[in-house]
Amino acid sequence: MIKLIAIGKTDNVQLQDLINEYSNRLKHYVRFELEIIPDIKTAKNLSETQQKEKEGGFILKKLTSSDVLILLDENGKQFTSIEFSSYLQKKMNSGIKQLVLAIGGPYGFSNEVYAKAQGKISLSKMTFSHQMVRLFVVEQLYRSFTILKNEPYHHR
Secondary structure: OEEEEEOOOOOOOHHHEEEEEEEEHOOOOOEEEEEEOOOOOHHHHHHHHHHHHHHHHHHHHHOOOOOOEEEEEEEEEOOOOHHHHHHHHHHHOOOOEEEEEEEEEEOOOOOHHHHOOOOOEEOOOOOOOHHHHHHHHHHHHHHHHHHHOOOOOOOO
């Protein structure tokens, strides 16, 4: 099982349609769930640290003790698509019940979330909107499984 946790809803309909498209494709290979944590209503009244701590609390509540948490973080390890598929294969073969990928809020993650995480992945040195990151992660997960199954999607 792979779960993607993200803060805040996607308000762009076209992006949401693409996220849904790749989520549905991905479900042919693995149990997949996208869980959205609503934006904090009082975020304007909070400092960056307070916002990260509040969001972090919500993320941590979504985890079980056996989950393996990997953060989407600008300081994480970068992979090619083929390297990422190998990384996923190793994680899945290690006997974990659920791999959880998390996309933080606009300021990243709290110290508590970093402490719980068992890895960090960076999609790029560039900065993307959190909504775009969701699409990129789901598409790369799908691409990884097509690579592992030797299907032609990766070379289109």
